Amino acid sequence: xxxxxxxxxxxxxxxxxxxxxxxxxxxxxxxxxxxxxxxxxxxxxxxxxxxxxxxxxxxxxxxxxxxxxxxxxxxxxxxxxxxxxxxxxxxxxxxxxxxxxxxxxxxxxxxxxxxxxxxxxxxxxxxxxxxxxxxxxxxxxxxxxxxxxxxxxxxxxxxxxxxxxxxxxxxxxxxxxxxxxxxxxxxxxxxxxxxxxxxxxxxxxxxxxxxxxxxxxxxxxxxxxxxxxxxxxxxxxxxxxxxxxxxxxxxxxxxxxxxxxxxxx
Amino acid sequence: xxxxxxxxxxxxxxxxxxxxxxxxxxxxxxxxxxxxxxxxxxxxxxxxxxxxxxxxxxxxxxxxxxxxxxxxxxxxxxxxxxxxxxxxxxxxxxxxxxxxxxxxxxxxxxxxxxxxxxxxxxxxxxxxxxxxxxxxxxxxxxxxxxxxxxxxxxxxxxxxxxxxxxxxxxxxxxxxxxxxxxxxxxxxxxxxxxxxxxxxxxxxxxxxxxxxxxxxxxxxxxxxxxxxxxxxxxxxxxxxxxxxxxxxxxxxxxxxxxxxxxxxxxxxxxxxxxxxxxxxxxxxxxxxxxxxxxxxxxxxxxxxxxxxxx
Numbered sequence: 012x013x014x015x016x017x018x019x020x021x022x023x024x025x026x027x028x029x030x031x032x033x034x035x036x037x038x039x040x041x042x043x044x045x046x047x048x049x050x051x052x053x054x055x056x057x058x059x060x061x062x063x064x065x066x067x068x069x070x071x072x073x074x075x076x077x078x079x080x081x082x083x084x085x086x087x088x089x090x091x092x093x094x095x096x097x098x099x100x101x102x103x104x105x106x107x108x109x110x111x112x113x114x115x116x117x118x119x120x121x122x123x124x125x126x127x128x129x130x131x132x133x134x135x136x137x138x139x140x141x142x143x144x145x146x147x148x149x150x151x152x153x154x155x156x157x158x159x160x161x162x163x164x165x166x167x168x169x170x171x172x173x174x175x176x177x178x179x180x181x182x183x184x185x186x187x188x189x190x191x192x193x194x195x196x197x198x199x200x201x202x203x204x205x206x207x208x209x210x211x212x213x214x215x216x217x218x219x220x221x222x223x224x225x226x227x228x229x230x231x232x233x234x235x236x237x238x239x240x241x242x243x244x245x246x247x248x249x250x251x252x253x254x255x256x257x258x259x260x261x262x263x264x265x266x267x268x269x270x271x272x273x274x275x276x
Numbered sequence: 277x278x279x280x281x282x283x284x285x286x287x288x289x290x291x292x293x294x295x296x297x298x299x300x301x302x303x304x305x306x307x308x309x310x311x312x313x314x315x316x317x318x319x320x321x322x323x324x325x326x327x328x329x330x331x332x333x334x335x336x337x338x339x340x341x342x343x344x345x346x347x348x349x350x351x352x353x354x355x356x357x358x359x360x361x362x363x364x365x366x367x368x369x370x371x372x373x374x375x376x377x378x379x380x381x382x383x384x385x386x387x388x389x390x391x392x393x394x395x396x397x398x399x400x401x402x403x404x405x406x407x408x409x410x411x412x413x414x415x416x417x418x419x420x421x422x423x424x425x426x427x428x429x430x431x432x433x434x435x436x437x438x439x440x441x442x443x444x445x446x447x448x449x450x451x452x453x454x455x456x457x458x459x460x461x462x463x464x465x466x467x468x469x470x471x472x473x474x475x476x477x478x479x480x481x482x483x484x485x486x487x488x489x490x491x492x493x494x495x496x497x498x499x500x501x502x503x504x505x506x507x508x509x510x511x512x513x514x515x516x517x518x519x520x521x522x523x524x525x526x527x528x529x530x531x532x533x534x535x536x537x538x539x540x541x542x543x544x545x546x547x548x549x550x551x552x553x554x555x556x557x558x559x560x561x562x563x564x565x566x567x568x569x570x571x572x573x574x575x576x577x578x579x580x581x582x583x584x585x586x
Contacts, residue, residue: 015384022381026374033369105365112329112361113425114354115382249564272333 016119023123028130031093036125040192041046041093042135043083049139052205053147066208067229069236075150078143079231080204082159084195085135086166087224090128092191094174097124099187102178103271109271125171130197132167141233155234160233162234162252164229169252172259173223179266198224223255281340282307282429282460283328288337290323290484297323299484305462307428310455312475313464320484321432321464322362328462329359329431342429355383358422358430362437364414368407371419372398376424383425389422393573395457396420396450412443416450423454430454431460436470448473468568478567482575495570503563505542506533507557508549520549531559 031037057073064076071079101107110120140159143149174191181187199205201219208216208229219225225246234243283305290298291395297320305311326332328341330349339346344353366375373389380386391397396416406414415435422430435451436444451474454461465471471478472492480488480495488495511527518525521542526533536542539562550557 019381022378026370026378028368028372030367105361106367108331109359109365109421110356111360112357112359113379113382114351114384116351151510154570 014267016116018113019116019119020122020126023120024126024130027097027127027230029095031097031127031131037093037183041085041089041131042138045081045088045135046138048084048144049077049081051148052081060150063237064207068238069233071236072149074147075143075235076207076232078139078147079235080150080199080202081226082136082139082163082231083166083202083224083228084199084204085139086132086163086227087133087170087195087198088192089135089173090167090170091177092195093128093131094124094171095177095187095191096184098175098178101180103184103273104269105271107269107272121175125168126166127173129164132163136163150233150237150242152240154241155191155239155243158244159231159236160232160245161242162227162248164166165249165252165256166223166230169256169259170227171224172256172263174259175267176259176262179262179268195224198222201225202227202228220251223252226251280306280307281463282309282342284340285328285339286338288324288339289335290320290327290332291335297484298327300333301484301486303486303489307460310451310463310474310476312471312478313462313481314466314468314471314478314571315464316466317482319481319575321466321481322525323444324481325431325433325462325464329357331352351364353386357427358419358425360415360422360430360432360435362433364406364418366406366414366417366421368389369405371400371403371405372409372420375417376420379421379546380424385426386424387426389424389553392423394422395423395453397446410443411439412446413448416444419447419450419454428458429460429462432461434464434466436465436467444470460536468566468571472567478573480571487574488570492567495567496567502565503536503539503542503562504533504569505536505539505546506531506559506561506563508532508559509555509557513555514582516553517546517549521545535565536562 031041036193053074057077061073063070063072068090098107136159140149140151144151177190178187181190198219201215202222202225203212203216203219204224211219230243230245230248230252233239233245235249236243281304283303285301285303287298287302288298299325313324315321320531327334327339328346330346334498342353343358344350354367370378372393376389376392393402396419398413398416398420400407401413406417411415419435420434432451436447439447448470451461451463463474463578475492477490478488478492478495479486508530509532509548511532514532515527521534523534523536534542545560546557
């Protein structure tokens, strides 16, 4: 039986990934867009010899700050945004209803889509970090890689759970295609991803601090900061992200619907 | 629970608020039988089939599908039924064989993919994405997905609605193939010819009730021996004919028809009258009632009788 569950998860994850890679919008917004943004931000707004940014007890080079911030944004796009749109489309088109009529085991379905997130997040975050190191002189300590993996994994779990939870309020794929990307852009602004937190009004920083993206960005920035050693883990950041993960999972488990939410005649 | 019954339903009711969609359905389907649910839109066909499929709850009544209450679907029960819903609900960017491999992974003992593809006649299309198939091919891919778990019972909800004649014929051939495999098939349709062609037995649903249940010939044969006589002479040129025939004329556009219990006698009366009155009976025709006539008669109190598919 365990073999059969393993096969179910693997097969579903593989085809979920295949569908993603055959969808041009997913490839552009999930993979190309964060890379282009990093190149633009680090070319336009930050120079190699700019003074370090100082916040939350950290001292970090602007190029490294942007690299970590864009990695956090990429995590959100590949999890939250991607799952809101995918799950709502699958539900609206009746594919979820069709799956529900088979012996499919529900947890293998969710696990497969989380695995898809893990693979895509891993690929994009690794690409951004390599780009930072190669093109922007980011200093990546060996121990910090462990910290980045932990933050990215926890961020993936939290934002994936929230993405599935939000499908409760997105009746159609059109709504999901607006809510998913818009929420990511909006949060990126107040989380210091597009504009450094040192330049944001305190009120906006406080708003951003409520949500997980700010803590994921700060966590990844901690890993790349000059004055941090070891894994670079911070209890507050980890706890806030974990809290959102539990909230998202609880809402998702209660509200997930397999049937289309709009009548089709 | 009798072993040779695939489906048994008694006293099934379904209420949506004030509206009663199913008003006490009694039904039995034997294993290996192909049953067609026929009814106008909104008669309750989809509600009934979705209760049997385990998608909807019921308000009252007893239901057994392959010996299991579909309100409490189990995984092993799902292994034994195959579903084709109203529209094609498959990912358009996956290919035929990718889609089948995906669904096959849900079953403990799936039917080999190549065999399923052959059964639905999609050889040569294995590598084509669903989005690039024609409507009929996509429907057959849909049937293939329902077959991949090698189910005992297959539900087909309006399998050919909106299809052109070629696509309908292709899908019919596939469904005929299921019959040969000995599968029990429940299909809904609002096409008379589809039910007559595919089903061993037809249940006609009107306003949440089964108003007729039997082999197509028997339903038609409720008026066995009777015939419908029609001709293209407007009814207003036929003063006095009703009294002569002792029956009601049914005008329909330029055509007039009447039912005759004894066609030979009726034709004699009709032609004698026409000769005497010097009325021409263009396009004079005598035919046995079809399933469509029986259907229209049985569902005539419904405002929306759907279209007849031709």
